[in-house]
Amino acid sequence: MAFQFNFSIEENESNEPDTHDKTELQLGSPKHEQDSTGASRQAADAVADCGPRLPTDKHQDATPKKRFCLKAAKEHDIPEDVNQVLENKVVEMVSGLRYVNVSVVEMTLLGGSRGEDIVSKSVSSHSDLIPGVYEGGLKIWECTFDLIDYFSETEMQFTDKTVLDLGCGAGLLGIVALRRKAKVVHFQDYNSTVIDEITLPNTVANCIVDGNGTGSGDDRKISKPPSKRLKKAKCLPDLLTKCRFFSGEWSEVSQLLLSSNKPFSKYDLIFTSETIYNPDYYSALHDTLSQLLDKNGRVYLASKAHYFGVGGGVHLFEKFIEEKNVFRTNTVKIIDKGLKRFIIEMAFKISS
Numbered sequence: 171m172a173f174q175f176n177f178s179i180e181e182n183e184s185n186e187p188d189t190h191d192k193t194e195l196q197l198g199s200p201k202h203e204q205d206s207t208g209a210s211r212q213a214a215d216a217v218a219d220c221g222p223r224l225p226t227d228k229h230q231d232a233t234p235k236k237r238f239c240l241k242a243a244k245e246h247d248i249p250e251d252v253n254q255v256l257e258n259k260v261v262e263m264v265s266g267l268r269y270v271n272v273s274v275v276e277m278t279l280l281g282g283s284r285g286e287d288i289v290s291k292s293v294s295s296h297s298d299l300i301p302g303v304y305e306g307g308l309k310i311w312e313c314t315f316d317l318i319d320y321f322s323e324t325e326m327q328f329t330d331k332t333v334l335d336l337g338c339g340a341g342l343l344g345i346v347a348l349r350r351k352a353k354v355v356h357f358q359d360y361n362s363t364v365i366d367e368i369t370l371p372n373t374v375a376n377c378i379v380d381g382n383g384t385g386s387g388d389d390r391k392i393s394k395p396p397s398k399r400l401k402k403a404k405c406l407p408d409l410l411t412k413c414r415f416f417s418g419e420w421s422e423v424s425q426l427l428l429s430s431n432k433p434f435s436k437y438d439l440i441f442t443s444e445t446i447y448n449p450d451y452y453s454a455l456h457d458t459l460s461q462l463l464d465k466n467g468r469v470y471l472a473s474k475a476h477y478f479g480v481g482g483g484v485h486l487f488e489k490f491i492e493e494k495n496v497f498r499t500n501t502v503k504i505i506d507k508g509l510k511r512f513i514i515e516m517a518f519k520i521s522s
């Protein structure tokens with residue numbers, strides 16, 4: 171069930187120059203397959219219509235050949251009037267969480283060529299991944315639901331943890347951590363459009379208190395979408411003040427965090443779903459994880475076995491990690507339905 175917030179749309183003033191190379195991938199249209207709980211099946215169904223187009227075999231030999239400009243890092247402010255970020259959004263439910271309907275956002279963004287213009291670029295290239303331009307964050311990718319299931323199955327503890335949702339897209343992993351009493355939750359996506367139009371609205375939608383007391387930010391499932399009364403709703407201030415939002419390429423974001431005047435403590439938990447598809451990015455990803463993870467922290471990385479067309483996947487990434495000799499890895503879950511998927515736990519080889 172969907173509902174719409176009745177607001178007018180605000181012009182996005184940013185008009186960032188696109189200096190990136192445009193290597194376009196020809197992608198196919200796979201079906202979502204999900205093997206776990208009812209909630210996840212429901213979740214997968216909910217996103218299937220607008221789900222990511224995964225790569226075909228066409229570019230199987232995807233040895234890194236191109237270097238991309240690094241997209242500068244930027245911190246996104248949370249507007250004082252949080253309702254503003256839900257203007258003209260249609261909010262739906264998935265896995266007990268609120269999320270904004272991506273098709274509606276895409277239609278809205280197609281209406282004008284502002285900012286990164288990732289929707290029209292994605293449409294014209296028939297691709298959900300345009301390296302260095304659009305990295306797929308508008309859609310919810312299925313390993314996100316694998317991690318959400320894993321959190322429940324293992325009763326993962328978030329209380330007082332500092333958490334990073336790296337390559338967050340919709341930000342559902344960070345939102346779960348936030349609702350389960352994490353101390354700090356940071357969200358990062360490559361594209362500023364994704365942060366502004368998807369991640370921030372999703373986070374606000376899950377922090378909102380409505381007239382029925384739903385969405386109160388604790389771990390109770392939100393039983394129904396908020397009503398239009400939410401026009402006057404308020405976000406729980408303590409919840410949103412725990413959050414920070416960043417866009418940009420990983421090493422740039424890492425540098426921004428480490429050099430910022432704002433206090434920064436390394437993360438206890440870093441979640442990252444479907445971010446190892448492109449071997450070109452492994453070095454930046456590895457270094458970011460090693461720079462930002464607390465010495466006793468854990469990374470939970472969810473990935474498909476292999477990303478046809480782009481060339482990355484679990485075994486290639488594990489080999490890379492092994493060679494770097496900084497982290498140990500442990501496969502904590504295998505989802506053996508359709509294209510095999512993995513959840514990998516990473517920790518420093520030398521900790522406390």
Ligand SMILES: C[S@@+](CC[C@H](N)C(=O)[O-])C[C@H]1O[C@@H](n2cnc3c(N)ncnc32)[C@H](O)[C@@H]1O
Pocket residue numbers: 305306307308309310311312313314336337338339340358359360361418419420421442443444445451454
């Ligand atoms: C396929 S999307 C997955 C989105 C989300 N984690 C999910 O599971 O639905 C990959 C994400 O990784 C991030 N990403 C990929 N390569 C990146 C890079 N080199 N620098 C920064 N972010 C990157 C993008 O922001 C993008 O949202």
